[in-house]
Amino acid sequence: MIRFCTKSVIVAVLTAAFSVSHTSAASAQSFDLVQKGHINHQYSVNYADFSFDGKHVLTASAVGLQAKIWGQDDNGIWTEKATIPHEETITSAVISTDGRHVVTASKDNTAKIWGMDESGNWMEKATVNHEGEISSAVFSPDGQYVVTTSDDCKAQIWGMDESANWSEKGVISYEDCVNKAQFSPNSKYVVAADDTGNVKICAKDENGKWVEKITFAHQAILTSIKISPDSxxxxxxxxxxxxxxxILSQDNSGNWSETTNLFGTDKYSQIEFSSDTLYVLTVNEEKVKVWEQNGDGTWTEKGCIAQSDEITSVMFSFDSRHVLLVINGSEHMVQFLGRDDAGTWEAKGSIVHRDAINTAIFSRDSQRVVTASEDNTAKILGLDNSGSWAETFSISHEGCVHSASFSPDSQRVVTSGEDNTTKICVKDDRGQWIEQASVSHGGVCSTVMFSPDNEHVLTACTDSTAQIWMLISKKSPPINSIQKKSGACTIL
Incomplete structure (x- = not known):
């Protein structure tokens, strides 16, 4: 998935397709870039997302006080299905994992849950009321619950019954504004925190009510809450x-407790779990360590590298065999660790940028990495025969690159830059990357998203619009022949 535009204006609305063949004999190919939907808001579009099934799009304008749900008709065109109004700024807008519900939160002290019936019609299912502004509202991974956070010092948990009706299932009370709340991956726990650093973990009891399991305190406001994939x-x-x-851990009886020395005696600034929870990455000012979980729940150090520069982000690959470290200090680089067949972790290369790195992520197949940098480039990296990472393609913009992401099938990359353009790159028949299309905007794009089927790109802009584009492959014309229609989009 990929995010698009916040500071952008689409100069022209494309209703025609743009076709061109590539001039390389080994990769001759042509395709159409077709606009399939044009979504208008009164003000900048701050939220835009595909549903997980790819059948709906949710957009929201914070200042425009509206969220909109769009769906794809049988002819492939996207049309508006519902508008969700609020009286004050919208602070969040989210689609449930099953694509059948939407929740919006607002400074008007309400969160609204909308649902789709069997006929495909959307309607309001419930309104969550707080006595203060609501800062967020999110679904549980199973789509059955919603948790809201508010300035009224409460987090509310709502649940859906078998008739698809929503009702309050629990309230988590604090002495200060609640600023964070999220569900565990198994949807059985909620972790919430307030502005003073107090954290509570709640669990669902046998009656379906949510009850507090443990409270613990930090000395400062929280910057993040992470829950391991195994919950x-x-x-x-x-x-x-x-x-x-x-770090808190859960025993076999479901009881939670704070753990010390789980990963040695060092203090850490960052901790990251692999997707299978078999590995953990710990970071402090001197070292980066990888730990492996033993059968009895203890952890063994499996790799360590020294470091002195600031590590701004870390990520495991989806197959849990690789780690990337984004370093923005005296140098700007992405460093890699890899796991061999014996289970040992060691350095596996690095890539350097001339300026700050804004993002670096793995592809879903764990075989590629894309970076985005203030040096006006995005770089695609791949694994060589020795298992080390090396640059395979560079994407140039005329300004800093804000975002870069892969399509779900790992075969396409989209980048967005300060030069008001979005670029789409693909692999050709030889497995080499080529720049396939470029879309010009009247401002900077900062949010982009590929659809789950890899065929659509969603852009959301400060010109009060969001647009849905479809990239359609077609039979190639003769080599070296080029067709290009005028407009804001160029096929390269």
């Missing part, structure tokens, strides 16, 4: 450098 660990991080990270 057995919670890692919270705050702004206090002396006591920054806390």
């Amino acid at each position: 057995r660990y919670v890692v919270t991080q705050d702004l206090d450098n002396d006591d920054q990270v806390k």
Whole structure:
């Protein structure tokens, strides 16, 4: 998935297709880039997302006080299906994992849950009321619950019954504004925190009600809450450098407790779990370590590298065999660690940018990495025969590159830059990357998203519009022949 535009204006609305063949004999190919939907808001579009099934799009304008749900008709055109109004700024807008529900949150003290019936019609299912502004509302991974956070010092948990009706299932009370709340991956727990650093973990009882399991305190406001993919660990991080990270674990009876020395005696600034929860990455000012989980729940150090520069982000690959470290200090680089067949982790190369790196992510197949940098380039990296990472393609913009992401099938990359353009690159028949299309905007794009079927790109802009594009392959014309129609889109 990929995010698009916040500061952007589409100069022209494309209603025609743009066709061109590539001039390389080995990769002759042509395709159409077709606009399939044009969504208008009164003000900048701040939220835009595809549903997980790719059948709906949700957009929202914070200042415009509206969220809109769009669906794809049988002819492939996207049309508006519902408008969700609020009286104050919209603070979040989310689609459930099953694509059948939407929740929006607003500073008007309400969160609204909308649902789709069997006929495909959308309607309001429930309104969650707080006595203060609502900062967020999110679904549980199974789509059955919603948790909201508010300035009224409460988080509310709502649930859906078998008749698809929503009702309150629990309230988590604090002494200060609640700023964070999220569900565990198994949807059985909620972790919420307030502005003073107090954190509570709640669980669902046998009657379907949510009850508090444990409370613990930080000395400063939290910057993040991470829950391990197996839902057995919670890692919270705050702004206090002396006591920054806390780790809680769950025993076989479902009881939670704070753990110490789980990953040695060092203090850490970052902790990241692999997708299978078999590995953990720990980061502090001196070292980066990889730990492997043993059968008894203890952890063994499997790799360590020294480092002195600031690590701004870390990520495991989806297959849990690789780690990337984004370093923005005296140098700007992405460093890699890899796991061999014996289970040992070691350095596997690095890539350098001339300026700050904004993002670096793995593809879904774990075989590629794309970076985006302030040096006006995005770089695609691949694994060589020795298992090390090396640059395979560079994408140039005329300004810093804000975002870069892969399509779900790992075969396409989209980038968005300060030069007001979005570029789409694909692999040709030889497995080499080529720049396939470029879309010009009247402003900077900062959010882009590929659809789950890899065929659509969603753009959301500060010109009050969001647009849905479809990339359609077709039979190639003769080599070296080029057709190009005028407009804001160029096929390269």
